Amino acid sequence: MxxxxxxxxxxxxxxxxxxxxxxxxxxxxxxxxxxxxxxxxxxxxxxxxxxxxxxxxxxxxxxxxxxxxxxxxxxxxxxxxxxxxxxxxxxxxxxxxxxxxxxxxxxxxxxxxxxxxxxxITQQRQTEAALQRLNRTYAVLSGINQAIVRLRQPQALFEAACRIAVEEGSFRLAWIGLVNEASQRIEMAAQAGEAGDYLEKINVDLDDKARRAGPVGSAFLSGKHVVVNDTAQDSRMAPWRKDALRLGYGAVAAFPLKVRGTSRGTFTLYAREAGFFDVREVALLDDLAEDISLALELAEQTEEHRRAEAQLRLQSAALAAAVNAIVITDRAGIIQWVNPAFTRLTGYELAEARGCNPRDLVKSGQQDPAVYANLWQTIMAGQPWQGEMVNRRKDGSLYSEEQTITPLLDEAGQITHFIAIKQDVTARKQLEAENQQLLTQIYQTQKMESIGRLAGGIAHDFNNLLVPIVGYTELGIAKLDPGSDLRRDLERIKNAGERAAQLTRQILAFSRQQMLEITTLDLNEVISNFQHLLTRLIGEDIILETHLTSGLPTIRADRVQLEQVLLNLVVNARDAMPDGGRLLVETAPVTLGKTYTAHHAGVKPGPHVMLAISDTGQGMDAATQQHIFEPFFTTKSQGRGTGLGLATVFGIVKQHGGHIWVYSEPGRGTTFKIYLPLTTAPLSTAKVEPAEGGSLAGTETILLVEDEPGVRQLVRDTLLEHGYRVLEAGQPEQALALALAHTGPIHLLLTDVIMPHMNGRDLYQKVTANRAGLKVLYMSGYTDDIIAHHHVLDQDVAFLQKPFTVYSLLQKVRAVLT
The missing domain is CATH 3.30.450.20 (PAS domain)
Known part of the structure; x- marks a missing residue:
């Protein structure tokens, strides 16, 4: 060294x-x-x-x-x-x-x-770091558990858990996601920490193989925690690695949140350091996730209980507030509960009904016993029963109800109770009956109108045949001596023709196709003036009384037709009292309300004048009343009636815009009530009064236009025999040609109203374009409403109704020319 x-x-x-x-x-x-x-x-x-x-x-x-x-x-x-x-x-x-x-x-x-x-000191530092992490984890666990105790709403708990994890556990990011069953995605419910745009991009799609393999998807699907301790290397973080590293997420751990064993979401934590999550920390976080899951389950149970209680309260309130009566009985049919609607329907309070069998309260005896047998057989088989019954209220009155009885089963499938829902259909049944009556009235009216149209058409054609028959007979009689046998034969033919004409007038009256002379009338005055004739007509054994309301409003009507109505109804009443009786004629002003008109087809509400004719005779049953206004229907013996009397009355009343109704019972007499409106628009028929006395002959030139050959020939012959010059045409076009070709004067246009290609009024206008001052006389056998449609019933227009006599023809022609 x-x-x-x-x-x-x-x-x-x-x-x-x-x-x-x-x-x-x-x-x-x-x-x-x-x-x-x-x-x-x-x-x-x-x-x-x-x-x-x-x-x-x-x-x-x-x-x-x-x-x-x-x-x-x-x-x-x-x-x-x-x-x-x-x-x-x-x-x-x-x-x-x-x-x-x-x-x-x-x-x-x-x-x-x-x-x-x-x-x-590496191991020492690691131990210290682990202890610090454990301490932080314990702090997180403690803080979240306190939040669980304190917070009852899941959303508030989720937000607190994420916040505590970041603040106490020093996690970089914490978030809780819940599954969206519809989209199969884990969607963020709460988060805290440094999220940046990470959670916006995370998109944990459980249908996407790569994304469901990440820590969040895997934890949710497996129901177990998933730890990724190195986001930079672990392949499970591939879809999110770039963003995770950018935001400093070194390690990730996801923990499933389960309710009753089923994953509902995840609690995911992100740490800065790789290798952050060790076994002990993960175990604590598992416990934490279980605590959160338990809190979520308890919250859901609490919410379910709250909803269940609310549902029970709602159902109870609904049952109590239901319009229909509801009865709950036990298996033996003993009433356990009824709602207020049952009390309103039957009169029995809950306290009175509880413990009783419904048959002891409301059974009316109106049902066949077989109905009850079928009812019990059905519900005891576990099937619902539906039907109608007539029951009795507490006050003894009857009512109709529709009811459905449904068996209630326990978990073992055994019947424990029955619930009956009852609807009061009394008013509906009455309305159905009234509607049926109204439909019958409408059908009867339509039938009468159809018959009327047919009869009217026949009568019109018949009139064209009668005009030449009666007319030529009159011409023949005028040429014979008064004592001639031939004259007497012709007079008999004339009388028969006039009776036939009267019959057609009745048919036209029934079919509402006769001409009316509308004037303003006081109905009381019409009755008073006609009363002497009615008294002679009914005989001494029938007492005639009149109750006429003074100050009666006036009406617009045809006096002769009203007299015909009175005559026919009085004759009908007389025939119903062969042994004598009492006949009452009444008038009164009335206002028909919507209630009345709703039950009487075709009637309009408003002010009317009522004419009532009542007798104490034999009366009629309902079947007879259905046919009395039909033409040729009669209950009289052979030869005592034509069956047109009431049909004529019906037609006249309808033609006046009014309505007639009959009230009758066998043995209790009959009342006919006629309602005539006060505001019917008048059909003004201006009549040219014939000259009294004087000659019916003349020398004027008359342009005659008539498409019916028999009528045209009669009119031509009659006019020629009385000195007139006649230009004859069968069609309007021919008449126009004659008018243009004739160099002399033409004094009168005598024309039919309804003709092919051109009506009489249009013809008159074309002729007068070149012949100013030309006078016109219209004639027709058609109805007043059709004639009015062609504007020939206007003021100051002369009109001759078919069938007419030779005398009336000459009289009208002379009056127009004068």
């Missing part, structure tokens, strides 16, 4: 003894920092040979980052034995150890040097 000059702590033999100490020792030059001597213990511990050691400087065994501190320490060395602190040394294999150094300045071979002795 080389010579070492004083000063020395002892003599050279002492130094040599120390130099052979079992702890590593060496001497290095203070100026060059080169090793100049080294003992065997240093060679053994650091792994270098003597030659390698002596070829290096003391900087070679220091980590690069520690060299500046080393140089500063060397510069401060003073002659004396001193403790220079704890350092890190790098061994030949690259590993780094912690050492405690004691050094002393010496003179070695005449040069200033330092004698260094090292004590390896």
């Amino acid at each position: 080389a010579n070492i000059d004083p000063p020395l702590p002892a003599g050279e033999p002492t130094f040599q003894i120390l130099f052979h100490h079992p702890l590593p020792m060496w001497v290095y030059d203070l100026e060059t920092l080169a090793f100049v001597d080294v003992n065997a213990a240093a060679l053994a511990r650091y792994g270098y040979s003597r030659e390698e050691f002596l070829s290096m400087t003391i900087k070679a065994i220091r980590p690069v980052e520690d060299v500046p501190r080393l140089l500063a320490n060397v510069a401060q060395l003073r002659p004396a034995l001193q403790h220079s602190g704890q350092w890190r040394h790098r061994l030949k294999d690259g590993s780094v150890i912690d050492v405690d150094i004691t050094s002393h300045t010496v003179t070695y071979n005449g040069r200033p040097a330092a004698l260094v002795m090292t004590h390896d």
Whole structure:
């Protein structure tokens, strides 16, 4: 060994003894920092040979980052034995150890040097670090457990756990993730620490093979902790390695959070140092994750209990508030509970109903026993039963209900209770009956209208046949002596034709297709003036009474048609009282409300005048009432009626915009009520009054336009025989040609209203374009509403209704020309 000059702590033999100490020792030059001597213990511990050691400087065994501190320490060395602190040394294999150094300045071979002795404290430091980590982990465990006791909401607990892990455990990042079942991703629920953008990018997709293999996905799927102690090297961190290293995450540990054995999420911790997580720390963190899991489970149970209680309260409130009656019975049918709706339906309170069988409370006796047998057979088989029943309330009144009875089963599948839900359908059943009645009324009205259209069409055609029959008969009678046998035969033909015309007028009245002479009328005055005729008509054994409300509002109506209504109804009442009785005629102003009109098809609400005719006769059953307004329907014996009386009344009332309803029961008489509106728009038919007396002959020229040959011939012959000059046309186009070709005057256009290609009004307008001052007389057998549609019933327009007589024709022509 080389010579070492004083000063020395002892003599050279002492130094040599120390130099052979079992702890590593060496001497290095203070100026060059080169090793100049080294003992065997240093060679053994650091792994270098003597030659390698002596070829290096003391900087070679220091980590690069520690060299500046080393140089500063060397510069401060003073002659004396001193403790220079704890350092890190790098061994030949690259590993780094912690050492405690004691050094002393010496003179070695005449040069200033330092004698260094090292004590390896690596294990001690590791133990201390482990203890510190354990202490921090215990602090985290304690803090989170306190949070578990204090916090009941999972979200608040998650946030506290992450914060405590970072603050007390010195973890760089802590986060809790929960699984999203829909997306199959672990999504962040809470976090604390240096996260940067890491959690935004982490995307733990359980359907992605690489990402589910990471520590978070693996811990969740396996239900066990996963530790990655070296993020730089572990392949499981491949998807996130770059960001993890950038943010200083050296080690990662993920712990599953499980509820009832099923993973719900993970608690993941990130440490700065690689190798951070040892066995003892992981075991403590496992316990911590279990504590958090238990807290989560308890929170879920608490929430489930809260929801269950809320659900029970809701169900209880719903049952109590339900509109339908609800009854719960035991297996034997004994009532356990009823809701308030049951009380409202039946009148029985819960206290009265509990312990009773429903049959003892509400059974009405209206059901066939087979219904109850089927009910019990069904529900005892575990099947629900549905049906309708008529039951009795506490006050004795009956009601209809729909009910569903459902068996309630226990876990063993045994019936324990029955629940019955009852709906009061009394009003609905009544409404259904009323709707059925209303549908019947609508059907009856439609049927009557269809029959009316058919009958009206037949009557119109029949009128065209009657016009020439009656007309030519009149012409023939005028040419014969009063005592002629032929004249008497023609008069009989004329009378038959007039009866046929009357029949067609009745049919037109029923079908609402007759012409009306609308005027403003006082219905009371019409009845009073007609009463003497009605009295003679009914005979002495029937008492006629009138109750006419004074100040009755006026109506717009045809007086003759109202008299026909009165006549037909009174005759009908008389025939229903063969042994005498009482006949009452009443009037009154009424307002029909929406309630009434809702139950009577076609009736509009508003003010009306009512005419009621009541008798004490035989009455009618419901089946008869369904047909009484049909034409040719009669209950009278053969030869006593045509069956058109009530049909005519029906048609007249409808044509006036009114409504008629019958009220009758067998043996209790009949009442007909007629409602006529006060505001029906008038159909003003301006009539040209015929001249009284004077000749019916004339010399004027008349343009006759009629598409029915028989009618046209009769009118032509009648006019010619009475001195008129006639231009005859069967079509409007022919009439226009005649008017243009005729060089003399034309005094009157006598035209049918409804013709092919052109109506009478349009024809008149075309003719008067060249013949100003031309007068017109329209004739038609069509209905007043169709005629009105063609604008020939306007004010100051002359009109002749078919069928007409020769006399009425000549009278009307003379009146228009005069």
